[in-house]
Amino acid sequence: xxxxxxxxxGWWAKNLDDIDREVARLAAICNVKVLDAGVIARILEGDxxxxxxxxxxxxxxxxxxxxxxxxxxxxxxxxxxxxxTARIIEQIVEDLRQRTGxxxxxxxx
Numbered sequence: 001x002x003x004x005x006x007x008x009x010g011w012w013a014k015n016l017d018d019i020d021r022e023v024a025r026l027a028a029i030c031n032v033k034v035l036d037a038g039v040i041a042r043i044l045e046g047d048x049x050x051x052x053x054x055x056x057x058x059x060x061x062x063x064x065x066x067x068x069x070x071x072x073x074x075x076x077x078x079x080x081x082x083x084x085t086a087r088i089i090e091q092i093v094e095d096l097r098q099r100t101g102x103x104x105x106x107x108x109x
Contacts, residue, residue, distance in 0.1 A: 033105025
C-alpha cells in the first residue's frame with residue numbers, strides 16, 4: 001500500500017475506533033454485552049431487554065452509535081475493501097477487549 005493508502009486506512013481506523021470506543025462506553029452504562037451472539041441485531045431493532053441496567057437515554061445513544069458504526073464500516077469497505085476494513089475492526093475489538101475484559105461479552109480469542 002502506498003503512503004496515500006496508509007493515510008486513508010489510518011483515517012478510517014481512527015473513525016471506527018472513536019465510534020467503537022463510544023459503543024463500548026455506552027454498552028458498559030447499559031450493562032449490555034454487545035459481542036454476545038444476536039445482541040447487536042437486537043440493539044439495532046430497539047430491543048432494550050438486552051440491557052442489564054435501564055437507561056433509555058444511554059440505550060438510544062448506543063443504538064445510534066451502532067448505526068453510525070455500520071455506516072462508517074460500509075464507507076470504509078467502499079474505500080479500502082472488505083479485507084482491510086475487517087482487519088481494522090478486528091484490531092479495535094481486540095484493543096477494547098484488553099481494556100474491558102469480558103465486559104463486552106463474546107468469546108475471547
